[in-house]
Amino acid sequence: MNGFAAFLSKEITQTLRSKHLLIIVAVFLLLGLMNAPIAKLTPLILEFAGVGDLSGLLGIPEPRALDAWVQFSSNVGQMGILAILLICGGTLSGEKSRGTLILPLTKGLGRMGVVLIKFLVTSALWTIGLAIAALSSWLYTTLLFPGETLVNLVWMVLLLWLFGEFLLALIPLSSVLFRGSMSGLIIPGGVLFILLVLGAFPELFFWNPMLLGTNGLALIVEVQTLGDFLAPALCAIVVAVVSVIIALVRFRRAAI
DSSP, X not given: OHHHHHHHHHHHHHHHHTTHHHHHHHHHHHHHHTHHHHHHHHHHHHHHTTOOOIIIIIOOOOOOHHHHHHHHHHHIIIIIHHHHHHHHTTHHHHHHHHTTTHHHHHTTOOHHHHHHHHHHHXXXXXXXXXXXXXXXXXXXXXXXXXXXXXXXXXXXXXXXXXXXHHHHTHHHHHHHHSOSTTGGGHHHHHHHHHHHHHTTOHHHHTTOTHHHHHSTHHHHTTSSXXXXXXXXXXXXXXXXXXXXXXXXXXXXXXXO
């Protein structure tokens, strides 16, 4: 237990020194603050671009709070997840490549502890980043679109969080199975590509974990209910748990 606590402390210190937390805070704060202004100014920008009278000629409605959350879903669901994967993709594989895991392992830290701590720290970074983006977006949207209320915002953010956790759980498995300082991105990148391809098959659509990150807006407009996300959420949780378990078992037998 002392080895676990010491390595956890080391990971937190290393995260702070490497400025990973600072980068996450800055990136996700920007992704949170940009949504409401973009939604508010888009008609004006298009008008200055020479499109003309948008509301009359093209029938484009006045911007609403919903438009800000459309931007949130797109920005955080794409750039935010890409940022967290790039930052965390080399946390375990990088230390394997540099050989810096040998010292804590010789001091009594179990190999399972290494994998679990790496996953916990990356999960914490994703949770902090998403919370900052969601809160800043909510505050700015409330200021620019006062009086508008939307339902199921929390559930939409939680579904996006689960999708991010699902991808982060694949990093330890990828890091254990492949060599290279950024090998942790191989399986998450491949899975993302496969999920995009599977989206073309209607019979698999409602089991696709990608829905957690892309269809959360359907909850806000009440086109779908929370029950519609049960299948992809269950699929994401099962795959994430199995991936971490396989990584734990494989890392116990792997050469460092």
